[in-house]
Amino acid sequence: MSLIMVAEDTEQIRDLLKDFLESRGHQVVTVNDGVEASLKAQEWKPDLIISDIMMPHAYGTTAYATLQESPVTASIPVIFVTAVALDKAIQVVPQSPKVRLLAKPIDFGLLESAIKELLPTA
Helix, strand or coil, rough: CCEEEEEEECCHHHHHHHHHHCCCEEEEEEEEHHHHHHHHHHHHHCCEEEECCCCCCCCCHHHHHHCCCCCCCCCCCCEEECCCCHHHHCCCCCCCCCEEEEECCCCCCHHHHHHHHCCCCC
């Protein structure tokens, strides 16, 4: 299947996402913050990134902006997940056909649908 990077600072959520994605046949790598997401995405070149918005050192949206500057990572789709109210989060999340926004607690049905939209071969 696909290589998916999960960028999430809360260990329980990170582990839950990893277990869910692996149960669907994906390979999963994880990072704990936005800076690590920016660096490791260059190295790992994942097919998809699932990222929390508010993380230490750099927000997920900041990491996304950094990834857009590199031809290696600019085309990677991103699903942002957040505990912030969606009407507020939508103001900071980039509007792009390759970006989705989901609320926490995560609805795994919606997550699976977003993955299928962004990775049609998944």
